[in-house]
Amino acid sequence: MEELRKIIEIISNLAILIRTSQVHDIKNVAVVNLIEKVTGLINNFLKDEKILQIDLVGEFFYANDTRLKYSIEHLLNFDFLSRELKKRNIGTVIFKNMLGTEDTKTFLKAFLSAGFSKDPLKTMLDSLKGMTSITVDRLKRVKEDEALDMRKVVKKTYFNAVSFSKGLMNKIKTKEAVNIKKAKRIVESMVDLILEEEQLFLGMTAIKDYDEYTYHHSVNVSVLSIALGQRLGLSKKALNELGLAALFHDMGKVEVPIEILNKPTAFTEDEWLIMRKHPQWGVKALLTLKTPDPVLVRSSIVAFEHHLHYNYSGYPKVRVRHEQDLYSRIVTIADQYDAMTSSRVYSRVPLPPDKALSILIDRSGTQVDPLLLKFFINMVGVYPIGSMVLLNTNELGIVYQSNPAFPDRPRIRIIMDSSGRRTDTTVDLTERDAEGRFIRSIVKTLDYTKYKINLAEYLM
Ligand SMILES: [Fe+2]
Ligand SMILES: [Fe+2]
Missing domain, CATH: 2.30.30 (SH3 type barrels.)
Incomplete structure (x- = not known):
């Protein structure tokens, strides 16, 4: 554990060094100090471990073959370094044999000039020729056939979750016992896969099924929330809870008459009054399940708050403006995005993903949490999957x-x-x-x- 903490500190400081040297001259005192700091940190590690190999595979960093998990304070540094490495087509950096500050400086200069080169990797390799303490290697693409297999696993996991959410709603309607353990297993397998194959999973949410909107919607909101939570550095345990709460967020819709739920035309005012009750009904549905579980309390909070809005302009109306649960604020964004890009919701025509994003940006700070939205946009990209x-x-x-x-x-x-x-x-x-x-x-x-x-x- 101690080694992993050291490695995360090394990578973070390496990112800070590169960023600082992009705005300041290499002789600047801040840069000089950072070069010394990074060299010291790496040598301190090499003293015991002999080698430090950092690999970037897809979206993830590995150090000496262990996947690195880091908290939110390091997120920006890791994101930055990942971008800079990808720009230079570099996927591996190896440190060994103790370095001098001159080695770090040579590496930094090579890295900076590679940024302006047509063939950055070659520039980098040429500049580091003869150096034994620092070497780099090309970025490896995840193999295509491996990707194909993963695609099948992702698809199966996704549809498993959809059919579970369908069965779940029917059971709640008929007051049958719900298998919470199974729900947890399904969410856990989604969390595991999203950590490895975020892009493939996000791709699944971009496919909108017209007939079974409600069930797909629950799963999509769960996937989008987990992926956003991951960007925020939430622990795996937290992601499991968040995923479950997101899957249950619209559970109160079991009380809405099916004719209203599936109405092909716009709602009347009376119908809206009924629709707007689903957050309260969700609390009731979740807290009176035959198989109670502590995680259902947190889920019921999310069910209650998911239409409240960041500035409380939504529903239900509350007298006390308590601080909203982080999970609720995450689910609100995932929910609005998926609802806008799906067709079977309150008879709306689906919006293209980029339009939905620009509407969310308009709602930043009023309906949705502005900081979380920034992370969300960073996750789905300027042109989301499916555009x-x-x-x-x-x-x-x-x-x-x-x-x-x-x-x-x-x-x-x-x-x-x-x-x-x-x-x-x-x-x-x-x-x-x-x-x-x-x-x-x-x-x-x-x-x-x-x-x-x-x-x-x-x-x-
Ligand atoms: Fe809802
Ligand atoms: Fe929803």
């Missing part, structure tokens, strides 16, 4: 994997070529031509609901 985009090559595509290092350059499934023919190829918008120019860029987003596009076909 339909027009490229400068006149090709039409669907965003299928976001790229935190380049938020405006996600991976795209091209579904129509420039002459209007249907195709299906995957491209990465960070690809450049021989002159170093980007091959493709996004010109604008389109509303996929206007094109007869089956998102599931491209995202699964």
